[in-house]
Amino acid sequence: MARGGVCKDVIESHLKVLRHDLVMAKADKMSNITKNTNGATEKCKTSSTNGVYELLECPMCSKLMYPPIHQCPNGHTLCSNCKSRVQNSCPTCRSELGNIRCLALEKIAESLELPCRHQSLGCHDIFPYYSKPKHEQNCRFRPYNCPYAGSECTVRGDIPNLLAHLNNDHSVDIHDGCTFNHRYVKSNPHEVENATWMLTVFNCYGRQFCLHFEAYQLGMAPVYISFLRFMGEDTEAKNFSYSLEVGGYGRKLTWQGVPRSIRDSHQKIRDSQDGLVIPRKLALFFSGGNRKELKLRVIGHIWKEQ
Ligand SMILES: [Zn+2]
Ligand SMILES: [Zn+2]
Ligand SMILES: [Zn+2]
Ligand SMILES: [Zn+2]
DSSP states (O other), X not given: OHHHHHHHHHHHHHHHHHHHHHHHHHHHHHHOOOBOTTSOBOOOOOOTTOHHHHHTBOTTTOOBOOSSOXXXXXXXXXXHHHHTTTTTBOTTTOOBOOSEEOHHHHHHHHXXXXXXTTGGGTOOOEEEGGGXXXXXXHOTTSOEEOOOOXXXXXXXXXXXXXXXXXXXXXXXXXXXXXXXXXXXXXXXXXXXXXXXXXXXXXXXXXXXXXXXXXXXXXXXXXXXXXXXXXXXXXXXXXXXXXXXXXXXXXXXXXXXXXXXXXXXXXXXXXXXXXXXXXXXXXXXXXXXXXXXXXXXXXXXXXXXXX
């Protein structure tokens, strides 16, 4: 009884090893993904020269295909998005497409593990083929949108690239220091529609913060808003706090807040009024003079929460 048990175990584990080797050999051939003997997945090398990876690219749109993957009677594959656009004619051989799923390819895809597409930006995780897109949407290494608010800028990148871009292409000043004293002057403060977008970047605790100052219409009332955004993830932004202060003639408005990640658009932050909101009447009062010119001094401070 006991002996039989031992024998069975040995055979089973031997079979397991065999099967494991076989699977590994196949996987190696298919995708260049290698696993070490502990089963831990090592950094893999996937390139466009990889056969299976190429098979999973839709021949029409070149995007990776996800179920349902279709094929024509001659075996040419097509993604479901393109299938709905080709009017039942295979784009490769022109024969009638019909409704044939390519289950084999779907199964092969299921067995693949691929690196995150943001590998070059620092993400070294690898994922099962089908859960990769979800990760990539939320990957913390995915590029950030340009934080400049005044234009329809489509530049994306990591923080060092965006800093260079802000400086070179938007002429944004980058200051060192965690306290600031910033003057905003505008000759025609009644032009709220042509909103003034101003952005200054502060280098503080080795991280970068965007100070926004904008004019906009809040309901019927023209207002100014100033707020801080953090050039990084929201989880890190929460480690910091900031204060803003504006005033004159014995009056003062102050705001204390938590910087928001630049993952949140400036418009989202502005619309939630998560910053120092200054009604125009008050802004003009602080500006003094004949109220024909906006002259505000915003004093601010950034600090790290313990
Ligand atoms: Zn396609
Ligand atoms: Zn075909
Ligand atoms: Zn990633
Ligand atoms: Zn830009």
